[in-house]
Amino acid sequence: MIRLVSLGGTGDAYLVCALARAVEAQYDSEVTVALRERQLAVPEMFGLRCEAADDEVARAERSRATQRSYNNRLAAGRTFYAHPCFTRSHVSLAELTTLPGQLSQAHVFRALLGLPLDTPLEVPPLPTAERRENVALLIPEAGSWPNDQPEFWATLAQELRAGGWSVEINDDASPLADLLTFAASAEMVAGPQCGVMSIPVAAEFPCRKVLCTPQIEEGEGFPVGYRRLRATFPYAYVTKFTGNDYDVDEYRITARNHAEVVESILAAPRGQRDPHPVTTVSVPLTPGDFLDRLAVLAVKRDRLGPAADREYLRYREACPAEWDGLLRELVNLHSTTFDQLAFTVPAALACPERDDHVAVALNRTRVELKRRIDEDLRAPYREIKSYYG
Amino acid sequence: MIRILSLGGTGDAYLVSALARAVMVKYTSPVRIALRSRYTYIPASFGMEYEVADDEVAAAENNTDLQRDYDNQVAPDRTFYAHPCFTRSGVRIDELSTLPGVLSQAHLYRALLGLSLDEPLSLPSVPAVETKPNSALLIPQAVSWPNDQPKFWRALERALRANGWDVRVNDPAVPLVDLFMQAAGAEMVAGPQCGVMSILVSGRFPCRKVFCTPSIDGTPGFFVGKRVLNQTYPYGYVTKFDGLQYNVEEYRLTSGNHAEVIQAILTAPRTPRDPAPVQ
Numbered sequence: 001m002i003r004l005v006s007l008g009g010t011g012d013a014y015l016v017c018a019l020a021r022a023v024e025a026q027y028d029s030e031v032t033v034a035l036r037e038r039q040l041a042v043p044e045m046f047g048l049r050c051e052a053a054d055d056e057v058a059r060a061e062r063s064r065a066t067q068r069s070y071n072n073r074l075a076a077g078r079t080f081y082a083h084p085c086f087t088r089s090h091v092s093l094a095e096l097t098t099l100p101g102q103l104s105q106a107h108v109f110r111a112l113l114g115l116p117l118d119t120p121l122e123v124p125p126l127p128t129a130e131r132r133e134n135v136a137l138l139i140p141e142a143g144s145w146p147n148d149q150p151e152f153w154a155t156l157a158q159e160l161r162a163g164g165w166s167v168e169i170n171d172d173a174s175p176l177a178d179l180l181t182f183a184a185s186a187e188m189v190a191g192p193q194c195g196v197m198s199i200p201v202a203a204e205f206p207c208r209k210v211l212c213t214p215q216i217e218e219g220e221g222f223p224v225g226y227r228r229l230r231a232t233f234p235y236a237y238v239t240k241f242t243g244n245d246y247d248v249d250e251y252r253i254t255a256r257n258h259a260e261v262v263e264s265i266l267a268a269p270r271g272q273r274d275p276h277p278v279t280t281v282s283v284p285l286t287p288g289d290f291l292d293r294l295a296v297l298a299v300k301r302d303r304l305g306p307a308a309d310r311e312y313l314r315y316r317e318a319c320p321a322e323w324d325g326l327l328r329e330l331v332n333l334h335s336t337t338f339d340q341l342a343f344t345v346p347a348a349l350a351c352p353e354r355d356d357h358v359a360v361a362l363n364r365t366r367v368e369l370k371r372r373i374d375e376d377l378r379a380p381y382r383e384i385k386s387y388y389g
Numbered sequence: 390m391i392r393i394l395s396l397g398g399t400g401d402a403y404l405v406s407a408l409a410r411a412v413m414v415k416y417t418s419p420v421r422i423a424l425r426s427r428y429t430y431i432p433a434s435f436g437m438e439y440e441v442a443d444d445e446v447a448a449a450e451n452n453t454d455l456q457r458d459y460d461n462q463v464a465p466d467r468t469f470y471a472h473p474c475f476t477r478s479g480v481r482i483d484e485l486s487t488l489p490g491v492l493s494q495a496h497l498y499r500a501l502l503g504l505s506l507d508e509p510l511s512l513p514s515v516p517a518v519e520t521k522p523n524s525a526l527l528i529p530q531a532v533s534w535p536n537d538q539p540k541f542w543r544a545l546e547r548a549l550r551a552n553g554w555d556v557r558v559n560d561p562a563v564p565l566v567d568l569f570m571q572a573a574g575a576e577m578v579a580g581p582q583c584g585v586m587s588i589l590v591s592g593r594f595p596c597r598k599v600f601c602t603p604s605i606d607g608t609p610g611f612f613v614g615k616r617v618l619n620q621t622y623p624y625g626y627v628t629k630f631d632g633l634q635y636n637v638e639e640y641r642l643t644s645g646n647h648a649e650v651i652q653a654i655l656t657a658p659r660t661p662r663d664p665a666p667v668q
Contacts, residue, residue, distance in 0.1 A: 068479060069460075084481050084482045084483035084484075085481065085483075087477070087478075087479045087480060087481060088476075088477050089476075090457060090476045091476060091480075091482055092473070092476070092614030092615045092616070093473035093476070093480060093482070093497055093500070093501070093614065094473040094474070094497065094613050094614035095613050095614030095615055095616035096482070096485065096492050096497070096614075097492050097493065097494055097496075097497055097613065097624070097629065098613045098614075098616055098618050098624055099491065099492065100491070100620075100623050100624075101491060102486075102488065102489075102490065102491060102492075103482075103485050103486045103488065103491075103492050104486065105483070105486060107486070108482050108483050108485075108486055111482060112482070116616070117616065224483055224484055224486070224487045225481030225482070225483045225484025225485075225487075226481050226484055226503075227484040227487055227505070227506060229487050231489070234489050235486075235487055235489075240486065284628075284634060286668075287668050
């Protein structure tokens with residue numbers, strides 16, 4: 001028997017549990033997960049053997065000496081503290097550089113547990129709950145992220161109610177199992193980047209997930225390991241947890257954008273979304289290509305509304321402030337081009353005799369093909385071109 | 390005095406040397422780098438104090454018990470084994486997850502040495518040699534990447550000579566100081582992804598750098614830590630070393646593309662390139 005003691009928050013417990021069966025297979029031994037009593041709902045989701053160990057967890061989290069000196073070796077008949085604060089865990093650091101993308105929390109736990117870095121995370125069965133349309137669950141408080149903008153949540157609740165939603169605000173004291181069951185039944189769950197929000201995403205709950213994460217750029221940030229985190233993104237993106245991307249909404253909440261974010265949440269399409277991971281590709285872009293795409297998205301957002309929101313927001317977050325002047329130049333140019341094309345393209349398509357008809361028709365075919373590729377390969381967003389329909 | 394023992398290859402010695410001044414500042418202690426005699430040119434090019442420790446390095450590289458159990462702390466009057474194979478180095482790997490991009494070798498060494506993950510790398514002094522136009526230095530052999538396509542290098546040498554280039558092929562027995570002197574004076578240096586090529590890039594040598602890295606896709610690959618790497622990219626890209634992007638050429642060599650790669654190398658523009666990082 002291997003005893004995995006899970007320290008930290010709900011997200012840490014989820015990752016330990018999602019990898020526990022891989023540990024059983026690799027080490028040919030049964031696993032028991034020991035953790036805080038209030039987190040027992042997590043191993044129970046996966047049907048794992050578990051036990052409450054509040055005192056042991058608290059002691060292990062406090063003792064820096066134990067974290068540094070305990071020979072944290074994963075083997076049958078031993079207790080393994082499954083948290084990166086236990087630094088004598090025999091992790092092969094060099095192999096982390098072989099990862100093709102960013103290091104996610106799931107990679108951290110795979111490395112700690114001595115598993116291959118591409119070990120799949122188990123997806124637990126969904127809590128049994130009937131879907132409730134127009135029900136929104138708000139989770140304003142997170143253990144791992146400062147909630148320094150409580151008024152945002154009050155505004156969001158008020159506007160959702162005014163828009164006909166039934167709104168439930170999570171009470172920290174309610175049991176985790178109840179919270180997860182409620183989340184599984186709601187049409188929408190909104191909260192900051194945190195372990196509790198990561199579970200509906202990683203466990204592929206059918207609800208719409210809206211991550212509204214208070215910015216930390218202007219505050220003191222918070223420690224992750226020995227480092228103080230002061231930038232909201234990319235750490236707060238949904239990809240940081242499992243390493244996968246999902247069809248979710250993501251916003252950085254500032255003191256000035258509450259109304260804009262609330263409006264965007266209310267205006268977003270309400271069709272059911274595919275909860276499985278989606279596909280994106282990361283390659284280095286030149287500044288010109290990057291700004292050009294951002295300018296296109298900015299114009300579309302201005303003209304077509306929030307359908308292009310998430311892609312736009314990701315580009316916007318990645319744009320250094322000192323490039324804003326260059327961006328403005330491109331936005332002005334694209335804005336004028338947009339108006340011209342909105343007039344020229346339909347006219348060219350309607351008139352086969354025009355010199356530009358073939359070129360414009362081929363471009364329409366390209367756009368259709370691109371949409372089909374994105375659909376077949378499960379992209380999180382599709383390009384919108386108003387003048388092609 | 391903090392004694393940093395540098396294990397591994399040329400690239401490892403470079404990163405340790407490029408971060409040694411930051412270690413001095415952070416721990417308010419002088420630093421001495423102990424390493425293989427073959428690599429002493431590297432700390433010297435940063436003006437760092439060093440000592441030769443061939444036997445000690447070999448012993449540490451072969452002693453898996455020491456790698457697992459030695460309490461590897463950076464502190465005055467201690468020896469720190471600067472290599473990720475020493476797993477008791479106090480690194481919090483969750484901190485590495487805060488990086489906005491992929492994890493580079495430089496990030497790994499910053500973390501090992503207890504430095505901030507965005508600590509700048511110092512720059513070495515590049516040998517003051519005048520660039521000789523039409524001179525190419527080929528470095529076919531790398532310790533850290535298999536050279537299973539020696540034919541490519543012979544074909545590249547022939548093609549360059551036929552086009553008027555003065556070609557020198559590196560002899561692995563040549564001292565590092567001479568190799569870097571030759572590289573500093575060459576118009577172009579070509580080699581696979583390896584420590585020497587990475588130093589030319591990160592150290593901002595003025596020569597044109599051409600990475601011709603034999604493909605490991607579909608092969609048994611090689612170990613990085615405990616993991617078998619059998620995909621050339623993105624690990625083989627120049628960014629993997631110090632996390633920055635540079636104006637270099639990068640090719641994945643397969644048994645079927647030698648002629649195509651050589652043609653691309655021969656036809657590329659020959660104007661001098663900015664050796665500083667690009668965005």
